Amino acid sequence: MPDTKVKTVNIQRKQTTLVGQLYYHADGRQHPTIIFCPGLGEDVSFVAGYAQQLAASGYTVYTFDFSGGSITGWSTGSTLEMSIFTEADDLRRVVRVLRQRPEVDASQLYLAGESQGGAVAAMVANDLNQQIAGLLLLYPAFIIPDDARKHYQDIDAIPEKIPHAFMAVGRAYYEPLLNYDIYAHLFDFTRPVLIIHGEADRVVPISYSRRAARYYAQATLRPIPGAGHGFYGRNEQVAIQLMLAFLSQSQSNL
Template identity: 40%
Template sequence: MVGGSQGGVVSALAASNHPQDIEGLALMYPAFSITHDAQEQYSSFDQVPKTHDLMGFTVGRNYYKELLNMDITKAATKYKGPVLIVHGNSDDIVPIKYPRQAAHNFKSVHFIVLRNAGHGFYGKDLKLALRDLDEFVENEN
């Protein structure tokens, strides 16, 4: 299973909840800061407006319901199979400390830092990330 950003965290949650269905997990710039960001913005669910603009996407109030009471790192790192995390050290949306913390919780993880890469990979960073993903898939089969 492969996911990027918020999709990376959703993939990690799915793998943690359904490990028997997952042979390997690859996370590209995973948004393990998502609960921290939500909790910084709103101290309680009562403060959350009916809709909210989240990086250009409109999300409803229920988006925050679980995030405000969750430790995403704990909930999404229970998967015990092979995990690849690729993250840029210049990511200004998800600071590298969050996926690093998550990496410590996985049983079998390969953590790769792309120097000077931001959130979302483009150009040479995308090529490097895809190479790392190809190697991960080949080594796990």
């Protein structure tokens, strides 16, 4: 079992401070690295269980709070200014900085995320393609643009402040989604993709992940029977084992 350590690593993006936790190893060597993104309204504590177990299996793992992504996170920024596009900018900055760190094997850098964090990870992987070795997506929220269009048919109908996910978001969240096709921003990513999705998910139906899997050159969709939007207990352990098997196979093919 590797000797795993954790330290706070903050990253600056313009006027924003992104606060994160780096899980690393005492051996001083570079390890395959996973950047794990929490979902909307979540902070790093929501993905800490995944980070701890992946790190215990030999990976460097970085988790961070998106700017404005929750009311409990430590990163600066307003929830009223947050969107999947600002979160994508946050993640691109994190990738640039993490690639230079001594604990990180930049040739084996993976993006992971749950719900909205999974959708954002997918968007950024599509843009960075050759810098990212693979994607691990837990119930990714590819429903977000459809959900926006269901609530608002035109920009003028969007309020300045909208209750959403136990907090308030602003026009900036919904306005750019009305004409956005998220699936058009997936298929340039050619590396391996693992999608894990609960078959009983009522927040993001598994049909969204089934569709996404058809866009990727190398996608594996692993449904979890009976699981909803979020994995707990046995389902969380199933997801971790699926991720570890995927990572092992992906590295053997590098």
